[in-house]
Amino acid sequence: MRGSARRGAMAAAALGLTLVLAACGGDDDNGDGGSGSEGTGSSDGPTGSVSINSTQPENPLIPTTTNEVGGGNIVDAMWTGLVSYDPDTAEPGLAMAESIEPNEDFTEFTITIKDGWTFHDGTPVTAQSYVDAWNFGAVGANAQLNQYFFGPDGANIAGFDTVAGQTDDTGAFVPGSATAETMSGLVVVDDKTFTVTLGSPNSLFETIIGYSAFYPMPESFFTDQAAFIEHPIGNGPFEFVEEVPNTSINLKAFADYQGDPKPQVENIEYRIYADLDAAYADVVANQLDILDKIPPVGLAGDVWKTDLEGRSASAPLTTRFTSMTFPLTNTEVWADPNLRKAISLAIDREAVIAAAYGPGNYVPATGWVPPGNDGYVEGTCGEWCEFDATKAQELYAQTAGVEGTLMIASNSDGGHREWVEAACTSIRETLGVDCQGDYDPDFGSFRGRVNANEIMSPFRTGWVADYPSIQNFLAPLYTANGSANDGGYNNPEFDALIQQAAGLEGDEALDLYNQAEELLAEDMAIVPLWYDNGQRGWSDNVNEPGFTWKGYVDPLSITVK
């Protein structure tokens, strides 16, 4: 009896499944989208809902501690800073700032903000909102991940040292070592005005403060952080609705947004994917509206072009640069520049890209700065970045050569193993040197080894710029004290040029940066490999969206059909 009763239940369950199936079958598609008429929507207000792929934010949605893509995109949609970058040209322009006036030597800036702006909770955005937020980000005890943007590696606001605290000989933070709570360089003049004094001249200050670490914070943040983390409040075009961790983060257009352009879409769902392949499947099936990166499963054999016919695009990214760095401080093996040049000459970048990512999906690098950044000059690397087997062999013969096997260190995930193998093949065939990958399973373990300066062979270095300027591709990476100088490259001439350029403006400054970049070609301690192309797709429900200079969706450009 029991058996048959159970079977009965099962049949009922099966029937239930079918009923649910029928109920969920309909997709609430608005069908003919004839209402568009190419209007920008500013008169009708924002309409429609879209979904965008995302990853779960790794840190609280506080601008001064959000430093990865998943949280970064949401923070950028929810805040508008003093300066923003043009999505097409990456040119910085005034956003919430009415004016930013530097003094003669770029050490003091007077910032006036626009009238009438409010946070999503209705409180006004004042000069104090900025000053408090920046101080909060810089104070050591607050342990903010973007702290260094206020210090010598970023804007270098006067008094940073006093709030950031000290480190001991091992580089560990000494709690309680800060002597002040606020930076002396930040002074509020009135509700709309404040002045910033820098520790050293910096003509790029205006560009740097477009970065998310410099967004303003409402008063409520400083009184109740826990509540803020639950429900973040910004001043940007979209306001926070809710977060369902691991599933989605929902934003809606902020009705009182004072900036320009205005949002044209009402609701945005940032849908969390643990695996980008699933997001790709969704955008192909029209269940996800915008996908800002096509995973290898779509790039292989260029299937994305047919899967997403008429609703995909590819464009060069201005932010990403991949290189191979020789360690210079923990070993003498790579001290000979000719050896480094010979290895660079032996890498057939075009072929490596084709083998690892599909032909044309990345762009072979001709210098250390990707095109599209202020100060980009084509071909700085010159002959050393062009594959030339004969020259490579000749040059290699003049050096002591590589003893044993040439190892290239990298993390093996994220498609990196593929290019290391391909580059090794190219080097092996050209120079007759045995070449192998030296892999860590993930980015964290790999960076652990790099930071500890343990790797004695060339290793992968990738850079994602914080702001669109040649300075951001040179200063943090290759100056002796640069915070991301992994190989220990040290050229006093280079450092002097960078420092000099910081005190100059416009073409004068760019000229010095370019001179500095040329020094990199002489030394070849860092071998440029390629710049990224961004491939993206969208659904039939939306018009082609625009993308920011970082290569992510520009939420203000989204319109539904």
Add this chain to the structure above:
Amino acid sequence: MGRYVTRRLLQMIPVVIGTTFIIYALVWALPGDPFAGRCGARPCPPAYVQAMTDKYNLDDPLPIAYVKYLGSLLQGDFGETFQGLSVGEELLRAYPTTVKLALVAIAFEILIGIGAGILAGLRRGSFIDNLVLVSTLVVVSIPVFVIGSVLQLFLGMRWGIFPATVGGDASLYNLILPGFVLASLSLAYVARLTRTSLAENRRADYVRTAIAKGLPQRRVIGIHTMRNSLIPVITFIGADFGALLGGAIVTEGIFNVPGVGNLIFRSITTRDGVMVTGAVTVLVLVFLLVNLLVDLIYGWLDPRISHG
């Protein structure tokens, strides 16, 4: 019975402590800096590293850090992720989805697996029997991610019969495809197990007695044979349910099901150690409890097995 359950529950204590210690040690005692890579190509600010080291007791020797962790665990506090989310709440949110998915998968195992097994077992050597044997062999030999990706490609992306992924809307209909994929491997085992078990029992003495007694065929097979034949199958399905509650990392990844597997996968890739330890601790508990439950059902199905 009561004493048996108590003994089993007491046995769980050392198992839970042992496993959580191993997990904790594996996650936090890994060589290298746990904060490397969290700040891209830069090392993280020293003040941040210090704050996190304090928060997660990383400066303490491992046994002490573990005891501190266990202490808060006993008070029901699973800790906080780097993002500041409560691990306990995250698990509570992810679990219903995983349970639903597991139930859908078990439903497939029972419906198709046992169904096919019975058909094959009753007609050994027939066309159906061979069909079941061959098709289960094929299913067993294909890895789950292949079945998952292929079904997603055709049923989800090309023909649009099912949604390509599940996402936030974990309705039964949305879970059919991932549930089937999840069930596919076990389904093949269930079918074969049922078939063998049934075929064996049909030759048993008590079945011959029942037939000799003149009981109708339906009753002989439906009640006498089936009940005994299903014991190993239920054990298998029970153990499988326990495993499914551990989250199916591959399947949940392919179909973007916001369950426990997905949560663990993401936490491993972002090196969110607290989440990994918390989630796996709960998994161990769930697995132990489900196994206990299966053992109890076992005794109920077959009175010869007593838990006196």
